[in-house]
Amino acid sequence: xxxxxxxxxxxxxxxxxxxxxxxxxxxxxxxxxxxxxxxxxxxxxxxxxxxxxxxxxxxxxxxxxxxxxxxx
Numbered sequence: 001x002x003x004x005x006x007x008x009x010x011x012x013x014x015x016x017x018x019x020x021x022x023x024x025x026x027x028x029x030x031x032x033x034x035x036x037x038x039x040x041x042x043x044x045x046x047x048x049x050x051x052x053x054x055x056x057x058x059x060x061x062x063x064x065x066x067x068x069x070x071x072x
Contacts, residue, residue: 027057033066 026039040050051058 024057027054027061030061030064033061033064036061036064 023039023043027036030036030039037047040047045053
């Protein structure tokens with residue numbers, strides 16, 4: 001089990017472990033902050049709720065580019 005699943009981070013909107021796993025996978029595979037925003041919108045989570053409820057995931061997306069079309 002991933003460490004972020006052990007945190008007190010379970011949003012009321014993510015009821016099952018399947019939902020939580022799917023959400024975490026989508027966040028980890030996102031290529032940009034724009035994509036993250038779309039994922040959060042799809043799960044009806046605000047950026048604040050995401051940051052508060054999933055601090056480890058929030059840290060992983062901090063360094064993503066704003067837009068996937070931007071190259072390093």
